[in-house]
Amino acid sequence: MEALDLLLNRVSVTRLSDPAPTTAQLDIMFRAALRAPDHGQLRPWRFLTIQGEARERMGDVMAESLLVRQPEATPEAVQKARKMPLRAPLLVVVIARVVPHPKVPDNEQVLAAGCAAHGLLLAAHxxxxxxxxxxxxxxxxxxxxxxxxLEENELMLGFIYLGTPDGKLRTPPELDPAEFVGSWDGLQ
Incomplete structure (x- = not known):
């Protein structure tokens, strides 16, 4: 796949089925993630993979978590939480590891971890x-x-669900960069 085609046409795929990515495909995805911009070369990220029966255990923990936050949650909401990890054959938990640094503020470290996640998404596509x-x-x-x-200095940035697209990929909407880009002339 051409690099610009990849960048211009990647879309989120919400309907996923087996098979999960292979070990070799995952290796490429994680190698791409590790190329994220990284001020100070702190590598402020890590990932957890969850697949197979571990997805069911993750669902149980998500249901417990929901009940801790919302003891009044309906049985339907608890069941929905329990089924979330089953929406794809593989989940990757994206974690930002924020460490004190005199030149790299916390928000830059979180952004770097987000860029790593984006690299993983691009490599999957x-x-x-x-x-x-x-x-x-x-x-x-x-x-x-x-x-x-997770440690106290770590933040979950989300879950990347991975698998085989179930159906045709949607076409990304055409957006006009002029709506998002301006110029500054230095005058006030």
């Missing part, structure tokens, strides 16, 4: 895989973070 980066309330849930073994 380049290999014909389907991927979607999901966030939501579970991404910010400390109960879930603790259950996944």
């Amino acid at each position: 380049a290999q014909g895989l389907g991927a979607v980066w999901r966030t939501g309330e579970f991404s910010y849930d400390r109960y879930l973070a603790k259950a996944l073994g």
